[in-house]
Amino acid sequence: MMNLSFCLPLGSSQSRASSLEGMKGCRIITADSGGGMLDVLDRRPVVFGANDARVWLSDVSSEVADQLLQESALPVAEFTWFAVGRAVGNVRNEGAELIDPLG
Template sequence: MCGRIRQAGDGEQYMETLNWNPRAILNDVQAPKFNVPPGTRPLTLHRLGDGSEQVERMFWGYKPAWYKRGPASNARLDTVLNGSPFWLPLLTRRILVPAEGWYEWIGEKTSKQPWYIHAKNDAPILMAAIAAWSPGAEMNAAHGFAIVTDDAAGGMVDIHDRRPIVLAPEDALAWLDPATRVEDALAMLTTPRPESAFVWHPVTPAMGNSRYQLADASEPF
């Protein structure tokens, strides 16, 4: 799964990863976030609406009006590929969630140890996500997004059995392109960046509290 992310940049480096125009987010004045949980509004990259390159702070979590449980922050790839009616309406509203990395926990419920996972080269990562948002919609769970996740592999399984799907920049651009057919977009999700592209280490248990926003939240512990 993907329950927390580190999104501490000002956004320009995320857009530079895709060769987008960084001026689109110069008005964003929010402080860096070292420990971002669902239920908040992280930066997202998209081409919804008129097809232009956009940056938006969307609500992390999706809950349609008829859904009785809490907002879903992740969308399982197997469920998406099987044509789940829950996710099917969102497959043409594809977005990216950029970040430096994400957090997972291991251990018993009373003493869980958080770990931070990031790219070996420390470059920003681009997580595939789907959204119910459209221009003019409220920023709430009814119009929120979910990060697509798949089974983990390799040594990453020791940290968690699931992981967010991280796309290479060229696939990320195609994922966002409104002209990309849904079938082709879904095919990209089956060949994400491999586990060998990432490294991980334990971090301070203090970041288990989502209000912990110090820069050392992702430092080795």
């Protein structure tokens, strides 16, 4: 059985930039990448398992949210990092070749 993981959004946001009018997004909560992606970024998304994600999405106090972040976020060791090509960083690119192993 596959273990599901959930990246944590902080909340929704709406851009005030005229070129992006009407577009919405969210802020992603991040943590130190612990060297896993250091050559690209020093941050990684905070990820919870399904049960902790349900608690996060419920109406929790800031104290409970902080406790979840400190105690329940998946550690760096749970991640597997893969090198990707530059094309992955452009939202205009799509296709199965984007996930082909590098070199």
